[in-house]
Amino acid sequence: xxxxxxxxxxxxxxxxxxxxxxxxxxxxxxxxxxxxxxxxxxxxxxxxxxxxxxxxxxxxxxxxxxxxxxxxxxxxxxxxxxxxxxxxxxxxxxxxxxxxxxxxxxxxxxxxxxxxxxxxxxxxxxxxxxxxxxxxxxxxxxxxxxxxxxxxxxxxxxxxxxxxxxxxxxxxxxxxxxxxxxxxxxxxxxxxxxxxxxxxxxxxxxxxxxxxxxxxxxxxxxxxxxxxxxxxxxxxxxxxxxxxxxxxxxxxxxxxxxxxxxxxxxxxxxxxxxxxxxxxxxxxxxxxxxxxxxxxxxxxxxxxxxxxxxx
Numbered sequence: 001x002x003x004x005x006x007x008x009x010x011x012x013x014x015x016x017x018x019x020x021x022x023x024x025x026x027x028x029x030x031x032x033x034x035x036x037x038x039x040x041x042x043x044x045x046x047x048x049x050x051x052x053x054x055x056x057x058x059x060x061x062x063x064x065x066x067x068x069x070x071x072x073x074x075x076x077x078x079x080x081x082x083x084x085x086x087x088x089x090x091x092x093x094x095x096x097x098x099x100x101x102x103x104x105x106x107x108x109x110x111x112x113x114x115x116x117x118x119x120x121x122x123x124x125x126x127x128x129x130x131x132x133x134x135x136x137x138x139x140x141x142x143x144x145x146x147x148x149x150x151x152x153x154x155x156x157x158x159x160x161x162x163x164x165x166x167x168x169x170x171x172x173x174x175x176x177x178x179x180x181x182x183x184x185x186x187x188x189x190x191x192x193x194x195x196x197x198x199x200x201x202x203x204x205x206x207x208x209x210x211x212x213x214x215x216x217x218x219x220x221x222x223x224x225x226x227x228x229x230x231x232x233x234x235x236x237x238x239x240x241x242x243x244x245x246x247x248x249x250x251x252x253x254x255x256x257x258x259x260x261x262x263x264x265x266x267x268x269x270x271x272x273x274x275x276x277x278x279x280x281x282x283x284x285x286x287x288x289x290x291x292x293x294x295x296x297x298x299x300x301x302x303x304x305x306x307x308x309x310x311x
């Protein structure tokens with residue numbers, strides 16, 4: 001069996017393009033950290049990976065809970081609640097005006113070393129399934145295919161009435177046509193593709209109803225106060241059972257929608273590894289916890305590969 005480091009030349013050449021301003025303070029990766037994760041990868045060849053906002057911070061998308069740089073630590077602003085979105089036209093105007101202003105910047109975000117490594121780990125057969133709590137589609141951009149987007153994706157818009165869905169890029173065009181004089185663009189983002197704008201401008205923002213039935217249009221994202229679809233939950237439970245171990249990357253697991261799968265893995269006596277800057281809700285369940293940057297340690301792990309795998 002041949003082995004190769006995943007820190008290939010493309011990453012070396014483009015690393016300076018990645019944004020580290022959203023990454024919280026963390027420990028430097030040590031040789032013993034690498035050895036622990038390497039042992040995990042060598043021992044298990046069919047594991048499930050659960051990722052959170054902490055892996056996208058290196059691409060310039062802030063997370064919610066990180067000390068010093070997370071949204072909750074820097075601002076009193078909180079994400080929109082599902083019940084408020086569906087019950088108030090003004091809340092929908094505010095949400096879509098801010099999302100409209102941020103979309104160009106949000107959708108141009110590129111995957112970093114962690115996303116690229118995980119896509120390659122999938123190609124060589126290490127990863128049984130990848131579950132992400134992120135809505136940014138960076139795993140797909142990196143090439144991962146065996147993915148469940150637990151909280152949906154910002155890249156799709158769906159009608160809450162007739163369930164028609166279409167591309168967020170198409171919706172951006174609709175919004176542009178309805179708001180030709182709205183020229184605000186994001187210089188800084190929040191984790192939910194949101195920015196702060198003048199409330200008076202948001203109140204004047206025009207949003208369309210569904211062209212098929214006149215229903216409310218919403219991003220295909222699980223908002224706070226909303227539940228993950230049952231079929232998606234059952235699918236992930238099945239994938240946990242099929243896997244021989246679980247690796248958590250960049251998630252505090254504070255939200256129960258992801259934490260429940262770690263509980264299930266623990267009940268099934270599976271090995272649980274965690275790589276995350278800062279404490280997590282499942283530290284007491286983990287076989288190991290590494291307080292390092294995912295994008296620093298993953299490229300240093302050697303994995304088996306075939307001659308037909310492009311690295």
